[in-house]
Amino acid sequence: MTTTTEPVKAVTPHNPPPTPLLERLRVPSAFALGAVLLLGIAPLALSDFRLALLAKYLCYAIVAVGVSLAWGRGGLLVLGQGVFFGLGGYAMAMHLKLADAADTGQKLPDFMQLYGTGDALPWWWEPFANPLFALAMTVVLPMAVAAILGFLVFRRRVKGAYFAILSQALAAALSIWLIGQQATTGGTNGLTDIQGFFGYSLDDPVNQRMVYFVIAAVLLLLMLLARQLFVSRYGELLVAVRDSEERVRFLGYNPANVKLVAYVVAAGMAGLAGALFVPAVGIISPALIGIVPSIGFVIGAAVGGRASLVGAVLGAIAVAWAQSTLSDAFPAGWTYFQGLLFVVAVGFLPGGLASLWTVARNRRKATTSSGSEVTA
Amino acid sequence: MSGLSISRRGLLAGVSAVGASAALSACGAKTGSDTSSDAGVKGDTSGSTVRVGLLNSLSGTMAISEVTVHNSLLLAVKEINAAGGVLGKKLDPISQDGASDWPTFAEKAEALIKDDKVVATFGCWTSSSRKAVKPVFERYKSLLFYPVQYEGLEESPYIFYTGATTNQQIVPALDYLKKQGLTKLYLVGSDYVFPRTANKIIKAYAKAKGMTVVGEDYAPLGSTEFSTIVNKVKDSGADAVFNTLNGDSNVAFFKEYKSSGMTAKSMPVLSVSIAEEEVKSIGTQYLEGQLTAWNYYQTTPGAANTKFVAAYEAAYGKGKPTSDPMEAAYISVYLWKEMVEKAGSFEVAAVKGASDGIKLAAPEGEVTVDGASQHVYKTARIGKVGADGLITEVWNSGKPIKPDPFLKGYDWASGLS
Numbered sequence: 001m002t003t004t005t006e007p008v009k010a011v012t013p014h015n016p017p018p019t020p021l022l023e024r025l026r027v028p029s030a031f032a033l034g035a036v037l038l039l040g041i042a043p044l045a046l047s048d049f050r051l052a053l054l055a056k057y058l059c060y061a062i063v064a065v066g067v068s069l070a071w072g073r074g075g076l077l078v079l080g081q082g083v084f085f086g087l088g089g090y091a092m093a094m095h096l097k098l099a100d101a102a103d104t105g106q107k108l109p110d111f112m113q114l115y116g117t118g119d120a121l122p123w124w125w126e127p128f129a130n131p132l133f134a135l136a137m138t139v140v141l142p143m144a145v146a147a148i149l150g151f152l153v154f155r156r157r158v159k160g161a162y163f164a165i166l167s168q169a170l171a172a173a174l175s176i177w178l179i180g181q182q183a184t185t186g187g188t189n190g191l192t193d194i195q196g197f198f199g200y201s202l203d204d205p206v207n208q209r210m211v212y213f214v215i216a217a218v219l220l221l222l223m224l225l226a227r228q229l230f231v232s233r234y235g236e237l238l239v240a241v242r243d244s245e246e247r248v249r250f251l252g253y254n255p256a257n258v259k260l261v262a263y264v265v266a267a268g269m270a271g272l273a274g275a276l277f278v279p280a281v282g283i284i285s286p287a288l289i290g291i292v293p294s295i296g297f298v299i300g301a302a303v304g305g306r307a308s309l310v311g312a313v314l315g316a317i318a319v320a321w322a323q324s325t326l327s328d329a330f331p332a333g334w335t336y337f338q339g340l341l342f343v344v345a346v347g348f349l350p351g352g353l354a355s356l357w358t359v360a361r362n363r364r365k366a367t368t369s370s371g372s373e374v375t376a
Numbered sequence: 377m378s379g380l381s382i383s384r385r386g387l388l389a390g391v392s393a394v395g396a397s398a399a400l401s402a403c404g405a406k407t408g409s410d411t412s413s414d415a416g417v418k419g420d421t422s423g424s425t426v427r428v429g430l431l432n433s434l435s436g437t438m439a440i441s442e443v444t445v446h447n448s449l450l451l452a453v454k455e456i457n458a459a460g461g462v463l464g465k466k467l468d469p470i471s472q473d474g475a476s477d478w479p480t481f482a483e484k485a486e487a488l489i490k491d492d493k494v495v496a497t498f499g500c501w502t503s504s505s506r507k508a509v510k511p512v513f514e515r516y517k518s519l520l521f522y523p524v525q526y527e528g529l530e531e532s533p534y535i536f537y538t539g540a541t542t543n544q545q546i547v548p549a550l551d552y553l554k555k556q557g558l559t560k561l562y563l564v565g566s567d568y569v570f571p572r573t574a575n576k577i578i579k580a581y582a583k584a585k586g587m588t589v590v591g592e593d594y595a596p597l598g599s600t601e602f603s604t605i606v607n608k609v610k611d612s613g614a615d616a617v618f619n620t621l622n623g624d625s626n627v628a629f630f631k632e633y634k635s636s637g638m639t640a641k642s643m644p645v646l647s648v649s650i651a652e653e654e655v656k657s658i659g660t661q662y663l664e665g666q667l668t669a670w671n672y673y674q675t676t677p678g679a680a681n682t683k684f685v686a687a688y689e690a691a692y693g694k695g696k697p698t699s700d701p702m703e704a705a706y707i708s709v710y711l712w713k714e715m716v717e718k719a720g721s722f723e724v725a726a727v728k729g730a731s732d733g734i735k736l737a738a739p740e741g742e743v744t745v746d747g748a749s750q751h752v753y754k755t756a757r758i759g760k761v762g763a764d765g766l767i768t769e770v771w772n773s774g775k776p777i778k779p780d781p782f783l784k785g786y787d788w789a790s791g792l793s
């Protein structure tokens with residue numbers, strides 16, 4: 001896969017040869033097609049129920065955009081995205097619970113009246129009554145946590161499996177802490193029974209569609225943002241760090257900072273996904289942010305192709321869809337199938353399904369020349 | 377680099393997409409607006425059969441318990457069909473797998489209501505799964521029958537609770553321990569909502585009735601390391617242990633308990649989540665003589681139970697035990713049938729209206745539906761595990777106890793909710 005020509009390419013990103021028109025139009029037309037499918041065709045073709053399911057899958061796809069950046073491009077095996085997904089989700093759910101309580105004239109969210117110890121709102125809940133603060137926190141909180149963790153970890157040159165284990169431990173720790181604080185976090189039940197979304201009743205199918213549109217639009221925007229990062233000078237540097245960290249350091253860059261940016265951006269995306277998941281599904285709980293779901297977040301990206309943005313997004317959607325559909329037909333067999341899919345994808349098709357075409361083409365080419373192709 | 381210009385153009389498209397979606401949002405209903413005129417999603421009663429939903433975890437960690445409940449529900453449906461169905465219509469059971477995952481439960485509940493147009497749904501086990509589906513049933517005004525003892529503090533207009541609430545299981549268990557002179561308690565539980573809420577109630581009770589809680593420990597769900605907790609229990613000088621551990625953790629806990637030299641005589645353990653099925657999987661030698669609190673045992677006398685046990689064995693194999701949640705699931709279908717027949721309609725509002733006072737000669741003894749709380753009057757029964765793995769009753773409350781999910785009738789519980 002890795003050839004010696006790549007780092008050379010990384011330090012000379014300018015002066016590209018003029019690209020043919022067809023090539024230049026490929027990305028915008030693919031994007032336009034995606035936008036038409038998501039915003040135009042899907043809402044018309046799908047029932048309210050199916051559309052709500054798609055909204056949920058798109059939340060996973062948003063996480064996958066971040067995974068594609070951090071893992072696919074940066075080589076950081078982010079096995080703890082559940083933490084950021086959870087922080088974003090809880091920040092949003094806390095606000096929505098407070099808004100629901102205020103709507104019905106209650107001082108405290110329902111679960112606090114049942115399991116809480118006093119009749120005062122905990123101090124750290126209070127600022128979340130402000131919608132702008134809560135919205136900001138859905139992204140700022142995960143990014144801040146990622147920044148602190150990343151700063152400590154990348155400085156010390158922790159990488160590979162150690163980094164993966166560390167992020168897993170964090171996911172486990174957060175979910176255990178949330179369970180322990182039942183009086184203020186709802187414990188294992190999490191925050192459920194969310195009625196409204198910034199003043200709009202979620203009971204109304206029209207508003208559920210609105211939530212879907214918001215999620216689809218956010219996904220498209222974040223894909224654009226990620227695409228821009230991928231093709232920027234920073235994107236080239238990130239790939240260079242993934243492929244040969246020492247060499248990049250030797251060239252005068254600080255790989256720790258390069259990785260930190262990817263990690264923090266991926267965390268912000270996961271936080272946003274968590275925040276959008278709450279109105280779409282109506283629940284956020286420790287079971288959704290622990291170790292198993294954290295692994296789930298990377299499986300989709302791995303199957304679809306982690307280094308390819310579209311591959312990761314489609315992979316995440318396909319795996320979530322398969323889980324919903326196949327688990328009906330084979331309730332006990334699904335988890336084995338999911339595991340098998342992961343093993344096969346990582347073992348035999350490291351570029352995921354997105355690389356299938358390239359792999360096939362290279363195999364044909366291999367007979368005439370020995371040139372290798374870098375998957376995009 | 378052509379990338380920058382592409383992105384700029386795309387960004388514009390993206391921003392306009394967000395704008396479009398914001399414009400679309402303008403027509404939705406606001407929160408707090410009156411949606412009560414909305415009839416929800418009605419079950420389909422047009423055919424010669426009506427569909428009922430069975431929502432249990434058939435895969436994942438909860439499957440071991442929930443499959444037995446699923447089997448009991450299917451048994452009841454089959455019996456009702458054999459006897460002619462409900463209002464002349466046969467029941468068509470639609471099984472959905474909650475997969476031990478709470479959002480999946482919500483998703484499948486929605487599928488049952490909207491795609492399958494079921495007239496009622498039976499199932500859920502954990503509090504988390506019930507909390508996840510509760511808004512779905514309330515949103516679509518569809519009925520759920522929930523068959524497991526739980527931590528109380530809930531009354532949903534669209535849920536019937538056929539298992540015990542706290543004043544039908546935990547409070548009588550405390551009464552029993554107090555009567556036996558076992559007043560120093562050590563609380564051991566899994567770390568989730570039921571044990572934490574149960575222990576809050578136990579502490580309030582203890583404080584008011586002169587009992588003492590000498591220790592309280594929680595193990596993560598699925599934890600199997602109990603040497604520390606058991607040592608603390610041993611040194612605590614407690615008279616008894618109140619055990620709210622769930623699932624596999626019980627196996628590890630009781631093994632450790634026995635190997636540290638404690639027995640049912642030296643320090644009895646009263647468990648509220650161990651039924652016949654669990655006794656089998658933990659091993660009778662570890663549990664013999666220990667106490668349990670339920671409303672039904674396989675050994676509960678009465679013709680209705682003899683029939684239930686025999687029918688279950690005939691359907692699922694000789695030696696398959698029946699337990700409290702299984703029985704509560706089994707009767708939930710019959711209770712719904714009685715309600716529908718009294719109402720003369722499958723209509724949710726009519727069924728709810730007909731529910732008060734519905735009586736059934738259940739395997740656990742007579743049960744009566746309390747229409748106000750949508751819970752069931754149940755007799756509390758304390759049992760002791762025998763050498764044969766069966767649980768025999770050592771005490772009961774004498775008569776069915778009125779359900780009181782918020783413990784409003786108990787002075788000592790006034791500060792709880």
